[in-house]
Amino acid sequence: MSRLWRVIVIGVSLGGGLVTPVGSLGAAEPDSSPENIRLAEQVQTILRTHCYRCHGQDGTVEGGVNYITDLGKLLARKKIIPGKLEESRLWRRLEDGTMPPPEEHPRPSAQDLAIIRRWITQGAPLPASAVTASRKPITSAEVHNLILADLERLEPRARRFQRFFTFHHLYNAGLSQDELQTYRNALNKLVNSLSWGSKIMNPVPLDEAKTVFRIDLRWYQWDATIWNRILQEYPYGILEDTTAARVLSTFTLARMPCVRGDWFIATASRAPLYYDVLQLPVSLTELERLIRVDAARNIQQERVIRLAFNGSGVSRFNRILERHDSAHGMYWRTYDFDEPPANLANRLEGTLVPDPRNVFAFPLGPAGLAENPFRHAGGEAIFALPNGLHAFFIANANNARLDKAPVNIVSDPRRPDRAVEAGVSCMSCHVTGIMPKADQMRDHLEKNPKAFTRREAELIRALYPGKEAALKVMHEDMKRFAEAVAQTGARVARQEAVSTVTLKYEADLDIELAAAEAGLTVARFREGVAQSPVLRRHFGSLLPPGGTITRQIWVQAFGDLIRELQLGTLFVASLNGPSNEDNTGELDPLESLAGTAHQMVFFPEGRRAVVAAADRSVRLWDVEGRRDVKRLVGHTASVWSVAMPPDGKYALSGGMDGVARLWDLATGLEMQRYTEHSGLVSAVALHPSQPWAYSGSYDGSLAAWRFRDGSELWRREGLGYITALAADPTGERLLVAAGRFLLLLDAKTGEERGRHGPFPAPVSAVAVSPDGRWYAAGFDDGTIRLWKHGQPAAIATLTGHSGPIRALALKDGGRWLLSGGADRTVRLWDTAERQQPQVALWKQHAAPISGVAFLSNGTQVLAGDQSLSIHFWRVDSFFAKPDPNTPPERIPLIRD
Known part of the structure; x- marks a missing residue:
C-alpha cells in the first residue's frame, strides 16, 4: 500500500479525435501495389507480435494507445509522420528501446526495426486493406x-x-x-x-x-x-x-x-456521483462502521499493520499507511500531512519540540490514542468490496467525506485542476489494487533507539511490523484484487481502463x-x-x-x-414521477412524456373529439371552441388509447394503470371496466355490431369482453407488446399490431386467421377500409403498407414520413389513405398513382400527430396533435369520381 494519491503516466500520450477516416487528415493515399501490401503487412505483423499485447489486445491501452495494428489510425493520429522518422513518436520509442519496455520479451529485432524504418521513409504507404472500412451506422x-x-x-x-x-x-x-x-x-x-x-x-x-x-x-x-x-x-x-x-x-x-x-x-x-451510486456515508467513521472496522479498538489491541515513509510520489510530505481486516477483506487508510513551514519552532520549557506533522517524530496516534499523537490533515481509504474489487474514500482531518483532496497536500497531474478526485484518481493510481511501499519506520527506530521511550518503542514495533511483513500482506491483497479484475474480463495492466x-x-x-x-x-x-x-x-x-x-x-x-x-x-x-412500492421504477414512466393528447378519435362530422390525455383523463373535446365539454375521470395513470363508435354514445379508453374503461359520453360516467391487464392498455377497439370491447396491452395480452359485466368473451396471451387495434367494419376480423407483426384474428373467437411480418420496425398504427376489404399498417420507421384482404403480400409500401406513423384512415375502398406521423406532418395518399402516390402534405402542426380522419361531408380531412391543436383541410379537389364499373380491388396501386 503506497502512493495512494499518485497517478501513473506511462507510454505514448493520448491521441487526438476518436475517429477519423485515413484520408481525412492528409495521410498517404492507399497504395495497393504488391510491394506495399507486403511491406504494410510485415509492419502490422511486427507490431502485433511485439506491441499488441499492451496496445490493443483484450482492450489494453498502455499510453492511451489501443490501435497499434491499425496503420491508418497511427497515421491519422500522428503517431507516424510519413517520410519523417524523427517526428514519428512511435518510431522514436522503438528506436530508443523504450517500446516495448526493457523488461518485455520477445523484443523486435534489428531486421524488424529496419522494416519499419523503410516503411516510414517510403511514406508509410497503405494498402487498401489497411484503410478503415466504412460501416453501416447503428441507429x-x-x-x-x-x-x-x-x-x-x-x-x-x-x-x-x-x-x-x-x-x-x-x-x-x-x-x-x-x-x-x-x-x-x-x-x-x-x-x-x-x-x-x-x-x-x-x-x-x-x-x-x-x-x-x-x-x-x-x-x-x-x-x-x-x-x-x-x-x-x-x-x-x-x-x-x-x-x-x-x-x-x-x-x-x-x-x-x-x-x-x-x-x-x-x-x-x-465524486459526488461515485459516492452516491456506491451508497457511501458522509464520514469515514460511518464507513468503518459499515464495513465492520473498529479502528480505535484495532489500534489499541494492536490488530493493525502500519508503515510510514517519505517521498510517496503524490503527497507533498510524509505519510502513514494503516491496514485493518474488514467484513469483506482488507481496509487500508492513509494519514496525510500538511507540509510544515521551514521556520516553525515551538518551544516548551526552553526545548525545541518536533513538529507533530513529522511521522518519524510522532509515529503514534491519532489524537486520543497516544500521549503524543501525530497531527494529520486527512487521508484516503481503500477497502475491499464483497466481490473483491476496491472502493475509495477521501476524508479530511475530522473524517468528513471529501469529493476532492486539497491540492496543497496531494495532487493528480492528469486531472484538469490537479486535484485528486475520489474514484477516478484513485483507480488510475491503484492499477494493481494496493501499491507496494517499503516501510521506513522500523529502520528509523532501530537507528535512533533513544528517540523514543521504551514503552513507545515497544508499541511502534507492534504497530509497524517492518518491510517484509507489510509487503507480504500487500502482495496478498494485490493477488485477490487481480483475481477479481480478471473476472471482469480484463487484466491488471500499467494503464487503467476507467481513468483512460x-x-x-x-x-x-x-x-x-x-x-x-x-x-x-x-x-x-x-x-x-x-x-x-x-x-x-x-x-x-x-x-x-x-x-x-x-x-x-x-x-x-x-x-x-x-x-x-x-x-x-x-x-x-426532475420530472421523474412517484416510484412503485418496491422502488424499482416509476409508477407511470410515460406520464407527461409526449404532450397532452396521446390519441384522439373524431365524431363523423368533426366537431368533437374524444381524447386520451396525459393528465389521466378522457376528454370530450369541442374542436371549434378548443375547450373541454366533459372530462371523464377514473384512470389513475396517463391514458394512451381511445375508441368510439360512429354514433358517439360511448367511448372506450385504456391507460398506464392497466385498466380499460367504458364511458357513457352523455353522462360522463364509467359504464364498465376490465382490469385483467398487467401493463399499459395501449390499444382498444369496439365491435361494430355487438356490445363487445377489445383491449390490448404491452404485457402481450389481448382480451374481448362484454359491456354488460366486463366478463371475458375470449383472451389471448403472449402476443408480444400490442400497439394498435382496428375492428373490421363487417364484424368478422380484428386487426392487431403486435410488436413487429400484424395479426388478423377472428373477432368472435380470437383465433388467428393470418399474420404478416416480422417487419424491420414495430407496427405503430392500423386502419381498415369502410368496406373491410383493405387494411393498412404504419410503422416506427415511417413506412406504410397496404394489403387487400386475403392476399399475403402487401400491395403497396408508401414512404415519405421521417418518423413513426401515429394515425391512419382509409376511404373509398382503400384508394385514399390519410396518415399522421411523429414528424408532425399529415399526408394524403392516392394509392392508385404509381409514381407519386402522395398528393398532399400539411406541415402546420407543431407537435406529433395523435389522430386523423376523413369527415362525413366528403370534402374535408382533419388531424389533431399532441398539443390538442386540430386543423381542417379541404380535399374534394383531389377526389376524382370513380368509374362505377371498376370495383375497388381493381384500382391499380403502387407496388413494393
Missing part, C-alpha cells in the same frame, strides 16, 4: 429494437430491473473493436466497483458488435433511486416519440432506461465524434449547424477542417442542438 431505433428483443426474452417481472448502456455512437464514429474493448473493460470494472453484490456480474452484450449492454439493478444492489441519481447528471437524454421507446419505458418502468456508456464511465467514477476512458471522454471533440454523438451523419450535422444561427454560434468551430470543440461547450449546448434539429425531446430528470 437509435436499432438500439431500441435490440433492447426490446432482449427484454421480450426475459420474464415479465424481471424487466423492471433491467437498465442499459450503449457505445453505438463510438462504433458509428469509427472506433475499432480493440478500442471499443477498452470501453467494455472500463464499464465492466466500474459497475462492479460500484456494487455491494457478492459476485462479479458483467454487463451482457446484446449485439454482435458488442455496443449495447444490459445490467440488472439487483446484481449491484441498486434500485430506482440509484438509477434516478445517475440520470440527474445525464446531459444526453433524448426522449424519442417511437413505439419502441414507449415500450422500453413501460417494460423497465423508467423514462430513460439506457445511457451512454462512455459518459457513465467518466461521470460515475468521480475518462480522459478520452473529457478530450475535445472533432466533427466526426460530435455528429456520431448526435446520431447524425457528418454531412447532416454540418448542414444543420450551417443553417442555424444559434448552432453556428455554439458549434461553428467544428466546421473548418480539423476543427474541435471542448467537451464542456458541447454538453452545455447539446440541448440547443436537439431542439434546433428536432431530434426529440430533451430528457429532464
Whole structure:
C-alpha cells in the first residue's frame, strides 16, 4: 500500500479525435501495389507480435494507445509522420528501446526495426486493406429494437430491473473493436466497483458488435433511486416519440432506461456521483462502521499493520499507511500531512519540540490514542468490496467525506485542476489494487533507539511490523484484487481502463465524434449547424477542417442542438414521477412524456373529439371552441388509447394503470371496466355490431369482453407488446399490431386467421377500409403498407414520413389513405398513382400527430396533435369520381 494519491503516466500520450477516416487528415493515399501490401503487412505483423499485447489486445491501452495494428489510425493520429522518422513518436520509442519496455520479451529485432524504418521513409504507404472500412451506422431505433428483443426474452417481472448502456455512437464514429474493448473493460470494472453484490456480474452484450449492454439493478444492489441519481447528471437524454421507446419505458418502468456508456464511465467514477451510486456515508467513521472496522479498538489491541515513509510520489510530505481486516477483506487508510513551514519552532520549557506533522517524530496516534499523537490533515481509504474489487474514500482531518483532496497536500497531474478526485484518481493510481511501499519506520527506530521511550518503542514495533511483513500482506491483497479484475474480463495492466476512458471522454471533440454523438451523419450535422444561427454560434468551430470543440461547450449546448434539429425531446430528470412500492421504477414512466393528447378519435362530422390525455383523463373535446365539454375521470395513470363508435354514445379508453374503461359520453360516467391487464392498455377497439370491447396491452395480452359485466368473451396471451387495434367494419376480423407483426384474428373467437411480418420496425398504427376489404399498417420507421384482404403480400409500401406513423384512415375502398406521423406532418395518399402516390402534405402542426380522419361531408380531412391543436383541410379537389364499373380491388396501386 503506497502512493495512494499518485497517478501513473506511462507510454505514448493520448491521441487526438476518436475517429477519423485515413484520408481525412492528409495521410498517404492507399497504395495497393504488391510491394506495399507486403511491406504494410510485415509492419502490422511486427507490431502485433511485439506491441499488441499492451496496445490493443483484450482492450489494453498502455499510453492511451489501443490501435497499434491499425496503420491508418497511427497515421491519422500522428503517431507516424510519413517520410519523417524523427517526428514519428512511435518510431522514436522503438528506436530508443523504450517500446516495448526493457523488461518485455520477445523484443523486435534489428531486421524488424529496419522494416519499419523503410516503411516510414517510403511514406508509410497503405494498402487498401489497411484503410478503415466504412460501416453501416447503428441507429437509435436499432438500439431500441435490440433492447426490446432482449427484454421480450426475459420474464415479465424481471424487466423492471433491467437498465442499459450503449457505445453505438463510438462504433458509428469509427472506433475499432480493440478500442471499443477498452470501453467494455472500463464499464465492466466500474459497475462492479460500484456494487455491494457478492459476485462479479458483467454487463451482457446484446449485439454482435458488442455496443449495447444490459445490467440488472439487483446484481449491484441498486434500485430506482440509484438509477434516478445517475440520470440527474445525464446531459444526453433524448426522449424519442417511437413505439419502441414507449415500450422500453413501460417494460423497465423508467423514462430513460439506457445511457451512454462512455459518459457513465467518466461521470460515475468521480465524486459526488461515485459516492452516491456506491451508497457511501458522509464520514469515514460511518464507513468503518459499515464495513465492520473498529479502528480505535484495532489500534489499541494492536490488530493493525502500519508503515510510514517519505517521498510517496503524490503527497507533498510524509505519510502513514494503516491496514485493518474488514467484513469483506482488507481496509487500508492513509494519514496525510500538511507540509510544515521551514521556520516553525515551538518551544516548551526552553526545548525545541518536533513538529507533530513529522511521522518519524510522532509515529503514534491519532489524537486520543497516544500521549503524543501525530497531527494529520486527512487521508484516503481503500477497502475491499464483497466481490473483491476496491472502493475509495477521501476524508479530511475530522473524517468528513471529501469529493476532492486539497491540492496543497496531494495532487493528480492528469486531472484538469490537479486535484485528486475520489474514484477516478484513485483507480488510475491503484492499477494493481494496493501499491507496494517499503516501510521506513522500523529502520528509523532501530537507528535512533533513544528517540523514543521504551514503552513507545515497544508499541511502534507492534504497530509497524517492518518491510517484509507489510509487503507480504500487500502482495496478498494485490493477488485477490487481480483475481477479481480478471473476472471482469480484463487484466491488471500499467494503464487503467476507467481513468483512460475518462480522459478520452473529457478530450475535445472533432466533427466526426460530435455528429456520431448526435446520431447524425457528418454531412447532416454540418448542414444543420450551417443553417442555424444559434448552432453556428455554439458549434461553428467544428466546421473548418480539423476543427474541435471542448467537451464542456458541447454538453452545455447539446440541448440547443436537439431542439434546433428536432431530434426529440430533451430528457429532464426532475420530472421523474412517484416510484412503485418496491422502488424499482416509476409508477407511470410515460406520464407527461409526449404532450397532452396521446390519441384522439373524431365524431363523423368533426366537431368533437374524444381524447386520451396525459393528465389521466378522457376528454370530450369541442374542436371549434378548443375547450373541454366533459372530462371523464377514473384512470389513475396517463391514458394512451381511445375508441368510439360512429354514433358517439360511448367511448372506450385504456391507460398506464392497466385498466380499460367504458364511458357513457352523455353522462360522463364509467359504464364498465376490465382490469385483467398487467401493463399499459395501449390499444382498444369496439365491435361494430355487438356490445363487445377489445383491449390490448404491452404485457402481450389481448382480451374481448362484454359491456354488460366486463366478463371475458375470449383472451389471448403472449402476443408480444400490442400497439394498435382496428375492428373490421363487417364484424368478422380484428386487426392487431403486435410488436413487429400484424395479426388478423377472428373477432368472435380470437383465433388467428393470418399474420404478416416480422417487419424491420414495430407496427405503430392500423386502419381498415369502410368496406373491410383493405387494411393498412404504419410503422416506427415511417413506412406504410397496404394489403387487400386475403392476399399475403402487401400491395403497396408508401414512404415519405421521417418518423413513426401515429394515425391512419382509409376511404373509398382503400384508394385514399390519410396518415399522421411523429414528424408532425399529415399526408394524403392516392394509392392508385404509381409514381407519386402522395398528393398532399400539411406541415402546420407543431407537435406529433395523435389522430386523423376523413369527415362525413366528403370534402374535408382533419388531424389533431399532441398539443390538442386540430386543423381542417379541404380535399374534394383531389377526389376524382370513380368509374362505377371498376370495383375497388381493381384500382391499380403502387407496388413494393
